Amino acid sequence: MNITRKKTTQSKRALEILATLEHLYPEATCSLTYETPVQLLVATILSAQCTDERVNQVTPNLFARFPDASSLANAPREDLEILIRSTGFYRNKAKNIQGACQKIVSEFGGEVPQQMEKLLSLPGVARKTANVVLAHGFGIIQGVTVDTHVKRLSGRLGLTKETDPIKIERDLMTLLPQPDWENFSIRIIYHGRAVCKARKPDCDRCKLAHLCPSAEIKSTR
């Protein structure tokens, strides 16, 4: 009973947070630029530990030369590395992009698969990347995208005590209605970038402060 009641309270608070975020960022969408599911997958792999702004800076040149899975699969590794270098982790990312595209060509007919298990079988693709591709590429809501922002804000907002992204995702999936899973993530990310920043969270201007156990109240001492 206690647990059920507690979960209900938390879930209600999660919904209030989501409602506030929807009001705050009505137009929030995936901020990566892409034309096809393959390009979305590649851009998402590139977005690891890197701002989406920087990803969008390299992908136009990348996709102009290697627009699809087969051209990426057959590209000289060094050309890929040079094109994506500024996004960091460029050797791993180039290897993973190429490996993923080779498998997409050889096993999935050159198209990004729409099943979670098949996506997870691609090198460099785990739940975060798979969730982004399924949601924004195909409109399939399979889980909650947990990136560095979702992880940080979920903790600060008291929506989870976990630190493992998989467990955080499980908590958020319990707290939120399935159709809103990606809506929540995308807006949390916007809020994490603009207000609830990693270094210096701007609690004074935060519209979620009244719902947040971590908000700093500066008037008390």
Added chain:
DNA sequence: ATCCCGAGGG
């Protein structure tokens, strides 16, 4: 737990 890794902010 550690490694991969560039770029920008403080």
Added chain:
DNA sequence: CCCTCTGGAT
């Protein structure tokens, strides 16, 4: 200098 940015594999 240190920290952070839509992580994933070993």
